[in-house]
Amino acid sequence: MSHKRKLTTYVLLIVALIFICVWAAFPIYLAVVGSIKPRIETFSVTYISVPFLQFRPTLRNWIEDLRHEEIRRSVLNSLVVSTSSAFLALFLGSLAGYALARFKFHTVKNKDLTVWFLSQRVLPPVVVVIPFFLIMKTFKLLDTHLALILAYTTFNLPFAVVIMRQMFKELPDEIEEAALVDGCTHFGVFFRVVIPLAAPA
Incomplete structure (x- = not known):
């Protein structure tokens, strides 16, 4: 009975995960499919369309939109801001995460600092709009691009630190301790030992 209950729980968990993934990916699917639809079929009655079965996909919409300078500039701005903020949050989050994982602070516990970082995700962005402005x-x-990069980094950094x-x-x-014994500094251990070990993950 216990084995059957575990199997039922496992199956229900898998079904729930599949449902959540489909639910999360469905808006993305609609956006992608809508972008490759012919314009005459964009507002068709069929809400969910399957490429190659219900319509012939085309990149004409993409080509025509990218001819406009405003759209090209907007896409480039989005790429610059998102890429820069992601790398900056990852870099700073790696430094803070390594410090919380390896060092002990005298004034405050590492667990409390981690909870504080995590609590920043609950902070409504509207609270910091005026101070940030x-x-x-x-x-x-x-x-400027830098203002947006700093804003996105601020809100993504707590999540990066915890992860x-x-x-x-x-x-x-043990490898870090061996590197310290050989005369490597903490920054050297982080960049020469820890980052290469963590890179595959």
């Missing part, structure tokens, strides 16, 4: 205005960064901390805690620390 005033800071960007003071440093004359309004309407990287957990990953670094799972790495064996």
Whole structure:
């Protein structure tokens, strides 16, 4: 009976995960399919369309849209901001996550710091809009890529810190200790030992 109950729980968990994945991917599917539909069929009665079965996909919409300079500039701006903020959040999150995973602080516990970082994800963005605007205005960064990069990095950094901390805690620390004994600094251990070990993950 216990084995049957475990099997039922496992099957229900798999079904729930599949449902969540389909639910999350469905809007993306609609956006992609809508972009490759012929314009005459964009507002067709059929809400869910299957390429090659219900219509012939085309890249004409993409080609025509990318001919406009405003759209090209918007796409380029999005790529610059998203890529830069992702790399910056990953870099800073790796440093903070490694410190929380390996070092002990005297004034505050590592677990409390981790909870504090995680709690920043709950903070509504509207709370920091006015302070952020005033800071960007003071440093004359309004309407710049850097302002957006800093904003996205600020909200993505707590998540990156928590994820990287957990990953670094799972790495064996014997190799790091051996590198320290050989005279390597903590920054050297991080960049020469820890990052290569964590890169495949």
